[in-house]
Amino acid sequence: MESPFDTPTDSPRSFAPAGFRGAAGPSRSPEREGWIGRLRKLGDPRAPAGEGPHDGKPALEIVSTQGAPAELRAAALRALSLHVRGGIPLEEIAIVARSLEPYAPFLETTFGGLGIPFTSSASSTLARDAGAFLALLGVLAKDFERGAVMDLLRRPAFASPPSTADVDRWDRLSRTARIVSGISDWRDLPDCAERLPPESSDVEKARARREENVRSAARLVDLLDALERERGRWRETKTFEEHGAFLRDLARKHLKPSDSAQGIERIIRAIEAAGKVRQAALGDSRKEPAVSMEDVEQLARTAAEMEDVPIRGEDAGGCASSMSCRLAVSGTRR
Numbered sequence: 311m312e313s314p315f316d317t318p319t320d321s322p323r324s325f326a327p328a329g330f331r332g333a334a335g336p337s338r339s340p341e342r343e344g345w346i347g348r349l350r351k352l353g354d355p356r357a358p359a360g361e362g363p364h365d366g367k368p369a370l371e372i373v374s375t376q377g378a379p380a381e382l383r384a385a386a387l388r389a390l391s392l393h394v395r396g397g398i399p400l401e402e403i404a405i406v407a408r409s410l411e412p413y414a415p416f417l418e419t420t421f422g423g424l425g426i427p428f429t430s431s432a433s434s435t436l437a438r439d440a441g442a443f444l445a446l447l448g449v450l451a452k453d454f455e456r457g458a459v460m461d462l463l464r465r466p467a468f469a470s471p472p473s474t475a476d477v478d479r480w481d482r483l484s485r486t487a488r489i490v491s492g493i494s495d496w497r498d499l500p501d502c503a504e505r506l507p508p509e510s511s512d513v514e515k516a517r518a519r520r521e522e523n524v525r526s527a528a529r530l531v532d533l534l535d536a537l538e539r540e541r542g543r544w545r546e547t548k549t550f551e552e553h554g555a556f557l558r559d560l561a562r563k564h565l566k567p568s569d570s571a572q573g574i575e576r577i578i579r580a581i582e583a584a585g586k587v588r589q590a591a592l593g594d595s596r597k598e599p600a601v602s603m604e605d606v607e608q609l610a611r612t613a614a615e616m617e618d619v620p621i622r623g624e625d626a627g628g629c630a631s632s633m634s635c636r637l638a639v640s641g642t643r644r
Contacts, residue, residue, distance in 0.1 A: 442467035451607035550585020580613035
């Protein structure tokens with residue numbers, strides 16, 4: 311499976327930190343010249359295989375992870391290691407991806423949790439909140455599809471964010487249980503955790519891990535049961551106006567309060583406006599037909615695009631400059 315961190319082989323690119331101007335810049339240590347040289351060589355198809363500085367360190371590292379949050383955390387830890395152990399200033403470190411869309415919702419929590427300052431065009435709270443809102447609608451409209459559930463639970467704007475350890479455990483357990491969707495399958499997860507093979511040859515450790523897995527799975531079921539009750543309420547709504555009122559209440563109850571909630575409000579107003587247009591086309595004498603929650607969820611995504619609400623952050627094609635000692639997180643267009 312191709313990772314967004316892969317370098318496109320059909321479009322070689324070179325990278326230099328902001329402000330780098332080759333020999334004209336300030337003097338640099340041999341170690342720093344070494345890594346800069348390696349990066350420049352990676353983007354130069356004319357460079358012979360035997361040339362370039364070598365200091366015994368690998369030119370390429372491959373890390374196996376599951377999901378965008380884990381990929382981002384691995385990259386952030388690598389950047390932190392380069393800074394703390396390698397002495398490389400943060401303004402000379404960049405994390406580059408073909409697109410930042412999968413990672414934008416997790417930038418603030420990932421880098422903030424590690425104490426790493428960063429700059430990125432994709433770090434807006436507007437993108438974070440609107441993305442979490444659409445993720446919440448997706449969970450309900452898609453009958454608790456496993457991928458949608460995991461996406462929502464990792465969103466920092468979710469009102470009751472579980473611990474990373476819990477979400478990782480739920481991801482692993484639900485994969486093992488082969489859950490696809492449906493609240494009934496999720497409710498069986500604690501029993502599945504109880505029946506899993508021992509995770510350790512030590513009897514006491516195996517028992518403790520099994521018990522923690524069962525307790526953790528039960529916490530997830532409680533959380534999803536609360537959302538299932540919201541799903542039942544949503545199914546009872548019929549008109550666009552009713553859907554709008556329900557969605558406002560849903561966002562208020564299950565998303566963290568934010569100064570950038572105007573993105574969510576713009577989406578809801580667009581949905582209500584669609585209802586007015588529909589009623590005008592039908593005429594005042596005809597009753598507005600019922601609208602399903604699945605149709606409204608699709609309309610919400612369309613409305614986000616039409617209202618120019620960033621769902622997962624914008625890919626600006628790179629970071630123009632580093633104004634302070636901050637790590638640059640940039641996207642590249644293919």
